[in-house]
Amino acid sequence: MTAPTDTATVSPDIPFLDVLDPAFRFDTPEVARARAANWYARTPVGLLVLRYAEAQELVRDGRLTHNGKGFMEQNGVVDGPIYDWFVPALVNHDGADHRRMRGLVNKAFTPRMVEGLRPLIRSTSRRLADELADRQEIDFFEDFADALPLVVMTELLGVPAEDFPTFRSWSSDIGLVFSLALGGDIPARVEAAVTGLYGYVDDLMAAKAENPGQDLISALVAVQRAEGTVTVDELRNLVVTMVFAAHDTTRLQLSNAMVTFAGHPDQWELLGRSPELAAQAVEEVMRWSPSSNAVYRYAGDTFEFRDEVFDAGTMFAIGVQAAHRDPLAFPGGDVFDIAVARPNPVLQFGGGPHYCLGAPLARMELSEALPALAERLGPPSVAGPVTWRPAIGITGPNELPLRFG
Secondary structure: OOOOOOOOOOOOOOOEOOOOOOOOOOOOHHHHHHHHHOOEEEEOOEEEEOOHHHHHHHOOOOOEEOOHHHHHHHOOOOOOHHHHHHOOOHHHOOHHHHHHHHHHHHHHOOHHHHHOOHHHHHHHHHHHHHHHOOOOOEEHHHHHHOHHHHHHHHHHOOOOHHHHHHHHHHHHHHHHHHHHHHOOOHHHHHHHHHHHHHHHHHHHHHHHHHOOOOOHHHHHHHHHHHHOOOOHHHHHHHHHHHHHHHHHHHHHHHHHHHHHHHOOHHHHHHHHHOHHHHHHHHHHHHHHOOOEOEEEEEEOOOEEEOOEEEOOOOEEEEEHHHHHOOOOOOOOOOOOOOOOOOOOOOOOOOOHHHOOOOHHHHHHHHHHHHHHHHHHOOOEEEOOOOOEOOOOOEOOEOOOEEEEO
């Protein structure tokens, strides 16, 4: 993958970070030094924003676009299933098209619908935590992090539980679209996931049209048919994205939380004693170890920002975890502490008109799950080898063997 533009105005003195190195992580001294030196760094794929204030402005700057087409092309993808899914996806629309597609979801995915899921999320979290209590060692990824979002998806989206084995790996692999630059088997895995999910969602939408339920996909199919404000192809694309987002990002954030608490057992015990800290603990977990670690924007035209001029087409990747450790925005933020109310919101849900629709649901799942576990189980410790998904993109462990003290 090559940089999207030759940003000649960028000084060679700007720090360089090789985000394509498989060993690259955001929580390293190298990244901290780069952040101290400048608000952004050069990378093989564009500019990486490292400080919170600039990141917060850029995700809301109307001069920047999402340019899914440009993102695909700089990754060498100019046609095919990945291109056909990603380029017209809701997240890559701006302006009137974005408002039109988002309006469809807003009619069905209401705050009341989300809040109505809380009793199910609470009871499921407690049941799963109780099931772990008598076991010496578990695969947290499989036994809890995967299980909770799947139950929620059954209720919210109307995805039949018996279908989970069919799309589980697709849901995981499609998120690697944001890590295409690393090459290897990633493009083939993403393409297989897109193809599989498209076929699955076609069948699911047809079933909902024939026998609608009280779920979100049934509601979306009904609104699309009644109003015609979006096409069937656009709805299919949207549902594929929802299936992925409702599953993969949440299970990875739950797993990231447990790795974090394994390194901070005193914080786990504090949460167990003080469940009223749950909401604050969720924000601190997402600040410390976010599952969505890069938010992309492109310069629509040449523009000036922070007394520098950037060429049209310049890509800005928000280094979410790096910005979350910025001492200018989070004094004392190099320490994980759920008792501290941080002054700024996390960035992994984006900002402005594109703020993530699923953010309230993700927060609810985490705020019910973490205290349910901490009240019943002692501090977690990692019980075996863990491999990690790439740091740029949707990130977290591939497996998570745990023991509880």
